[in-house]
Amino acid sequence: MSILKPEQPGLLEETAINSRRKFLLQAGTATFSATAIALLGGCNSKAISAETNDAASQDVRILNTAISAEHEAVAAYQLGAESGLLQAGILKVAVQFQGHHKEHIEALAKAVKSLGGNPAEAKKDYSFPVEKLKRQSDVLEFAAGLERGAVSAYAGAIPVFGNRDLSAAAASILADEAMHWAVLRNVLGLDPVPGAFFS
Amino acid sequence: MYNSEISLVLAPVAFIISLAASSNCLEGSPEAGNQIYASCIACHSPERNRTGPRHCGLFGRKSGSVSGFEYSTAMREASIIWNTETLDRFLESPLTIVPGTTMGFAGIKDDKKRQDLIAYLKSVSDSPGICVNNR
Numbered sequence: 001m002s003i004l005k006p007e008q009p010g011l012l013e014e015t016a017i018n019s020r021r022k023f024l025l026q027a028g029t030a031t032f033s034a035t036a037i038a039l040l041g042g043c044n045s046k047a048i049s050a051e052t053n054d055a056a057s058q059d060v061r062i063l064n065t066a067i068s069a070e071h072e073a074v075a076a077y078q079l080g081a082e083s084g085l086l087q088a089g090i091l092k093v094a095v096q097f098q099g100h101h102k103e104h105i106e107a108l109a110k111a112v113k114s115l116g117g118n119p120a121e122a123k124k125d126y127s128f129p130v131e132k133l134k135r136q137s138d139v140l141e142f143a144a145g146l147e148r149g150a151v152s153a154y155a156g157a158i159p160v161f162g163n164r165d166l167s168a169a170a171a172s173i174l175a176d177e178a179m180h181w182a183v184l185r186n187v188l189g190l191d192p193v194p195g196a197f198f199s
Numbered sequence: 200m201y202n203s204e205i206s207l208v209l210a211p212v213a214f215i216i217s218l219a220a221s222s223n224c225l226e227g228s229p230e231a232g233n234q235i236y237a238s239c240i241a242c243h244s245p246e247r248n249r250t251g252p253r254h255c256g257l258f259g260r261k262s263g264s265v266s267g268f269e270y271s272t273a274m275r276e277a278s279i280i281w282n283t284e285t286l287d288r289f290l291e292s293p294l295t296i297v298p299g300t301t302m303g304f305a306g307i308k309d310d311k312k313r314q315d316l317i318a319y320l321k322s323v324s325d326s327p328g329i330c331v332n333n334r
Binding site for chain 2: 057058061062064065066068069072126127129145146148149150151152153156157158159160199
């Protein structure tokens, strides 16, 4: 089940809010000793909010890094779609993948907002190696490289979310990016799934 | 008693051996590092600022100093000079070394992979073919 379908726009956001509540409770429990000490000093609310804010802030930074990369992926697919190098069938798939990245942005941005942050905006311009894109295979190799990198980026982010439900959401996106990568490799005539493990 | 004396003698030796086997003494392979760099290219490239800053000219550069790239406050204020040792520590656990960095990545825990990646980054950093106008 994808949590990123447009008809379920609030699910990731809701997950983030619920998890934040859970996290606030957990953080309050985990820091009991420090909180108790702080309470004696009359500053327990600051002690709690500082820790939870740090964790939430880190999650927002990770989410915004992901959003920035997703914006770039949308722009890259746009470049490919407008290149005139893609056959009709391939173009259709590329546009579909671009749509997925847009959905990722939408879901991630809602999560950022639910954590009290501001979602990263798309850049006005992106610098792509246009001079290297001469054939359809060049475009597909470029896209496959970005998708492969995205899988690694999400794999690297999943363990460091303070909010474990965000890790689960990132895993869902990772799976989608991995499917994109496999399809692109297949079209390029490469083994779509080159190994049992990904690193 | 005898065994404990041996332990006392051997403990420093074991420590020295462990230091010798530490990541800083591994020889990295740029070719292997090039493969690992594929996992970085969602955000980085040698010659372009993307979600992350470009890697041309990385070695010897101060953290947070690439022109035209918008860094986190944490990275701007980290005052790290990037070299083999600092990259090794950072890449093992970015969020520990620079809390507040936007590089939300768990890190590369495998010593050899880190050394390979650093060897590749070093080769790219000084590459006239890739980086002549992008340092």
